[in-house]
Amino acid sequence: MVxxxxxxxxxxxxxxxxVLESLDINIEQNKxxxxxxxxxxxxxxFLRTLNRMNDFNVNYLRKGEVYLDGYSIFCMNMENLRKRVGMLFAMPIPLPMSIYENIIYAPKCLNIILSKSEQNIIVEQALRDASLWDEVKDRLNSSAMKISGGQQQRLCIARILAVNPEIILFDEPCSGLDPISTAKVEESMIELKRKYTIVLVTNNVKQASRVSDKTxxxxxxxxxxxxxxxxxxxxPKKKQTEDYITGRFG
Ligand SMILES: Nc1ncnc2c1ncn2[C@@H]1O[C@H](COP(=O)(O)OP(=O)(O)O)[C@@H](O)[C@H]1O
Ligand SMILES: [Mg+2]
Known part of the structure; x- marks a missing residue:
């Protein structure tokens, strides 16, 4: 285990x-x-701290350390850290452009210059890894706003994959999705852990039990x-955990 x-x-x-007190957590690679x-x-x-999204919030203060491959993330170049640690939010927010352009937008934002053939390869690989390729391969140039909510969420995953991260943070990625779309996103997460390390925040106890290695x-x-x-x-070792997972919480 790494x-x-x-x-x-x-x-x-x-x-x-x-709002977070003395956390010690190890996150295993490819889990x-x-x-x-x-x-x-x-x-x-917690997720926002892992890719330093709160750095510019003057009301936020952090103590303690987060190491990525043994190096403090707080000593890293921010752009480099964001490339390595991608984050997906609750609501899919595709940009009002084609499926293809949505994916290629991410590397463009990070000033990565790509030839057309490199772009084609990245788009296909990202869509395959996000388990969306088969559903959209014949309409890459149509608007991303026209696909379903579940497809949009997987498109947002593909957009993150296009910059080739090592870790993906998911913040309640299925909270706006129906059960069938949720199942698709969960399938794609399980596929993704072969290449990536995943942290999934979920308010859905069953989702945690279905997809994760550790909770x-x-x-x-x-x-x-x-x-x-x-x-x-x-x-569960603690009564609070037991109450929460059995729905007796509160
Ligand atoms: N930007 C912020 N400014 C001030 N307080 C915040 C901010 N974001 C979150 N909080 C507070 O920090 C606590 C933890 O919030 P959060 O991390 O969003 O919890 P969760 O994701 O588990 O719902 C809450 O009490 C929330 O009100
Ligand atoms: Mg939250």
């Missing part, structure tokens, strides 16, 4: 209020770690429990 990310004694604050927990547990703050349970800024997914769901 740890891709090591989080050491991480605490985060907004306006001096602690899916799910983070579940009720609203305001600090799940999004962490956050509650009010604290890591209550982290374990292999099958062990955590079969025999």
């Amino acid at each position: 740890d891709k990310i090591k989080v050491k004694n991480l605490s985060c604050y907004y306006n001096k209020k602690c 899916i770690l799910s983070i579940m927990g009720p609203a305001n547990s600090g799940k999004t703050t 962490a349970f956050f509650l009010m800024g604290k890591l209550v429990e982290i374990n292999k997914t099958d062990e955590l769901f079969v025999s």
Whole structure:
């Protein structure tokens, strides 16, 4: 087991209020770690810290460290870090352009210059890895706004893959999707872990149990429990975890 990310004694604050307290988490390479927990547990703050999206928020303060392949992410060049760590949000937000252009837009934004044939290869590979190629290969030049919500979410995944990241952060990626689209996105996540390391924030307990290798349970800024997914769901060690996964929470 190789740890891709090591989080050491991480605490985060907004306006001096602690919202994540002394986290220690190791994230294994080519695995899916799910983070579940009720609203305001600090799940999004955790993801945003992993690719330094809060760096420009003057009300945000961080203590502790996050290491990527052994190097502190806070000492890295930001553009480089963002290339290595992609993030997907709850609602798919395709750009009002073609499917093809949506994917090629990401490397363009990062000033990566590509020939047409290189672009073709990247678009096909990204769509294949996002499990969308077969559904759209005959209409790459039609508008991304015309495909279904689930297809749009996989298109947004493909857009992240086009810059060849190592880690993908998903923040409740299926919360706006119907069950069939959700199943497709979950299938694509399971495929993706062959090449990438995945952190999946989900408010859907069943989703965590279906797709992840390890699951962490956050509650009010604290890591209550982290374990292999099958062990955590079969025999949770903490009563709070048990209450949450059995729906008795609150
Ligand atoms: N930009 C922000 N400024 C101030 N407080 C914030 C900000 N973002 C989140 N918070 C607060 O931090 C806590 C954790 O939020 P968040 O990380 O979004 O939790 P979750 O994703 O688990 O719902 C909440 O109390 C929330 O109100
Ligand atoms: Mg959130």
